[in-house]
Amino acid sequence: MRRLLLTAALALSPLAALAGAPQTVTLDVKNMTCSVCPITVRKALEKVRGVASVKVDPDTKTATVTFDPDKANAAALMKATAEAGYPASVK
Template sequence: MESITLDVKGMTCGGCVNSVKRVLTSIDGVSLVEVSLDSGKVQVGYDPARAQPDQFKAAIRDAGYEVS
């Protein structure tokens, strides 16, 4: 398993946190999602044979947030 930490902008409440968690956990190969509303950091644990960071970023953008 690999891990990546993404900076996400635009999260303002618990609903935003849940939305980001939901879109990321729906990606095949993602096994862990930890979201910090205060810092805007999202840690994703994943199997690199089944998922890639570009997928995470696209899913977060599609949910309406900025990611880097």
């Protein structure tokens, strides 16, 4: 019972939410021309430190990335995709 309350308190703590609240950006990604490209882009983004989740949409040619702003930023994400051959810009 005690443990359950503690877990609930941590989950609801507004301080926990503030510390490293995840940030999400959507990137316009160039050069995605075949069905493998989105996978390459996703893998490149997932390698960036602090990235929590990546969703690449091949139809809109965008990547939606959620990351810890203390560890990563949009510039680091764009650098990672550019190095993989896919220049990107913040949508």
